[in-house]
Amino acid sequence: xxxxxxxxxxxxxxxxxxxxVLGLFFTWVDRKVTARIQSRxxxxxxxxxxDIGKLLYKQVIIPSGSNRLSFITxxxxxxxxxxxxxxxxxxxxxxxxxxxxxDLIVVMYLLVLPSLALIIGGAASRNPFSSVGxxxxxxxxxxxxxxxxxxxxxxxxxxxxxxxxxxxTYQLQNGVMVASASGIIASIVFFICxxxxxxxxxxxxxxxxxxxxxxxxxxxxxxxxxxxKLTNAMMLLVLPLFLITLFLGGxxxxxxxxxxxxxxxxxxILTLIILVKSTHPRLRIxxxxxxxxxxxxxxxxxxxxxxxxxx
Amino acid sequence: MFSILEKCFKKSIWVYHTxxxxxxxxxxxxxxxxxxxxxxxxxxxxxxxxxxxxDALLVTGAVSRQVxxxxxxxxxSVPEPKLVFAIGSCATGGGIWFDSYNIVGGxxxxxxxxxYIPGCPPRPEAILFGVAVALGxxxxxxxxEYLKEKGFPELIKQEQQTTINE
Numbered sequence: 280x281x282x283x284x285x286x287x288x289x290x291x292x293x294x295x296x297x298x299x300v301l302g303l304f305f306t307w308v309d310r311k312v313t314a315r316i317q318s319r320x321x322x323x324x325x326x327x328x329x330d331i332g333k334l335l336y337k338q339v340i341i342p343s344g345s346n347r348l349s350f351i352t353x354x355x356x357x358x359x360x361x362x363x364x365x366x367x368x369x370x371x372x373x374x375x376x377x378x379x380x381x382d383l384i385v386v387m388y389l390l391v392l393p394s395l396a397l398i399i400g401g402a403a404s405r406n407p408f409s410s411v412g413x414x415x416x417x418x419x420x421x422x423x424x425x426x427x428x429x430x431x432x433x434x435x436x437x438x439x440x441x442x443x444x445x446x447x448t449y450q451l452q453n454g455v456m457v458a459s460a461s462g463i464i465a466s467i468v469f470f471i472c473x474x475x476x477x478x479x480x481x482x483x484x485x486x487x488x489x490x491x492x493x494x495x496x497x498x499x500x501x502x503x504x505x506x507x508k509l510t511n512a513m514m515l516l517v518l519p520l521f522l523i524t525l526f527l528g529g530x531x532x533x534x535x536x537x538x539x540x541x542x543x544x545x546x547x548i549l550t551l552i553i554l555v556k557s558t559h560p561r562l563r564i565x566x567x568x569x570x571x572x573x574x575x576x577x578x579x580x581x582x583x584x585x586x587x588x589x590x
Numbered sequence: 591m592f593s594i595l596e597k598c599f600k601k602s603i604w605v606y607h608t609x610x611x612x613x614x615x616x617x618x619x620x621x622x623x624x625x626x627x628x629x630x631x632x633x634x635x636x637x638x639x640x641x642x643x644x645d646a647l648l649v650t651g652a653v654s655r656q657v658x659x660x661x662x663x664x665x666x667s668v669p670e671p672k673l674v675f676a677i678g679s680c681a682t683g684g685g686i687w688f689d690s691y692n693i694v695g696g697x698x699x700x701x702x703x704x705x706y707i708p709g710c711p712p713r714p715e716a717i718l719f720g721v722a723v724a725l726g727x728x729x730x731x732x733x734x735e736y737l738k739e740k741g742f743p744e745l746i747k748q749e750q751q752t753t754i755n756e
Contacts, residue, residue: 310631319629325601326634332598333645338669340642408640492639500642500669 293369295362302512303327305549309515312550313557327512334505342498346403353400354499354506360392361510365517371443372530378444386521387431390476393510394420397485400507401495412494415564416485419475422571423482427472429579433465433586434525447529455528461585466526468579470551473518475571478511480556484564519548599645599671600725602634606644606668610661610697612651615711616678620648623714630718633727646673646721649701652680652687653694665701673724676703677717679710 288294307327314321341350364386371378394416401413434456435441438449456462475482486494496507523530523544531537562570609617624630624637638644641664653661665674676697679685684695697703707720 314626314629314631317626319626320632321629322631322634329598329601329634332595333602336592336595336599337645337671340667340669488639493643496643497640498642504643 288370289362289366293373294366295358298362298365298369298513298516299509302514302516303331303509305515306512308549309553309556312553316553316557331505331509334508335502337501339501339503340498342405345405345498349399349403350498351503353396353403354503354510355396356399357393357396357510358506358513360389360396361513361517364389364392365513365520368443368517368520368524369530372447372524373532376444378442381441382443383431383435383441383446387428390518390521391420391424393514394476396510397495397507400499401485401497404495404498406498408491408493408497409495411491412485412487412497415491416495418564418568419482419485419571422568423472423475423575426468426571426575426579427476429576429583430465430468430472431525433461433579433582436583436586437461443524446525450528456526459585460590461582462526464578464582464585466522468575468582469522469526470548471575472571473522474552474555475567476518477514477552479552481559481562482567483561484567487561515549515552519545519552522548602636603645603673603721603725604636604638604643605646605648606638606641607648608650608661608664610649610651610657610681611654611693612678612680616650616681619711619714620650620677620717623717628714628718630721633718633722633725635721641667642669644668644672646675648675648677649697649703650677650681652684652690653697653700654692655694656692658694658700661697661700673704674701675705675707675721675724677707677720678712679708682706682708685710 290296304324304327307322307324310326311321341347367382367386367389371382397416398413398420401409401416434446437456438446440446440449450456457466474480478486486496491497496504499507520530523541527544530541532541607617607620622628624635630636641647645668647665647668649661651657665672674697676682680687681697684690684693687693688695694700705720705724707717709716712720
């Protein structure tokens, strides 16, 4: 039974199934709130589950001349990465003893995998639109990954540890990270990078449906497309939880009050994401690149300097 | 399990909109049906950018000879199961161009069509109504109502008598 425990953690409770179902639910919240902002009624609550079910029911077309192996394994790589990242972030908060040295670094690596999967899948599918999407995704990855890592290092410098457990206990003793000046700046930069990681509207350049017909996903159909959609839904849950763990005092599910407080924190972040997404037009790739490597990286460096000064 | 997935198909139709030599009238009405005012997303209908993601093709226009092979390729690149809606008078049977030299005459001459939505152009309500009837969300309008609208009282009387006799 001891051997089966990690499998259970990965596949059912905090990992794949739990995160996936919750993530699809919050994707529906996103669509519904966007609809209300545009004064529409919006889809019914089961819409996102129906979308995934329908995609599983459909035929999978593998385009001739594409690289079969990478075309099929790319979505699985992304799904595996985000499942494990979600599992780790839930587990270190629920049972603090599961935290290990360097788990923060591991999560940082795992969160790159979905973007990497998009690049591999887009490049393997032998379609000009997919290739353009893959190259754009790669450019975006170089742009937002530097401020993202810098901002995570502010938490590391402050707590002098690369373990989630120490970061959470530090915040329990000294108050949440976002209460300090450097914490506020770091949270803002993290939020902007999160939008780019999620491929949401000001930065949905790699997937731009009206320019490059879905970009990297242009050739995907059926179950493989469902896996990409599921990965994105899980990112919508996991990335805000990562932000909460690092800067907003962690996840406490031991009491009802803790669960309500966690839901409140998550919903505030989700609402901000939806508001930004539904009120902003898409940037050009060069604008986004300059934006990330200019002001956003500048802000990230300021927050690192402030942390070193102890503000 | 399989029947649940089959039900999901009806609840989430992603449409791909294509113009097979139409005059743009029907295309404007299709785009109109997808605007926030009519809100097709409440039925799970979403416009997608590529035929690989699509479940339903919305084809407009009397198909000309040039667009014929393209339409066939497009139909083949949609994964199974798929639906085809022929929208507008031209798409249902050629419209006023039915005997033109360069017109094939209707979408069903090239690819199998599941549902026809006539009109020149069909109103956005008509398009949504047609899709809703096709998905089993609504019943077809009853014939008696239609006859009353058009003012044929004696026909309705006949129909009522036959139902009484039965």
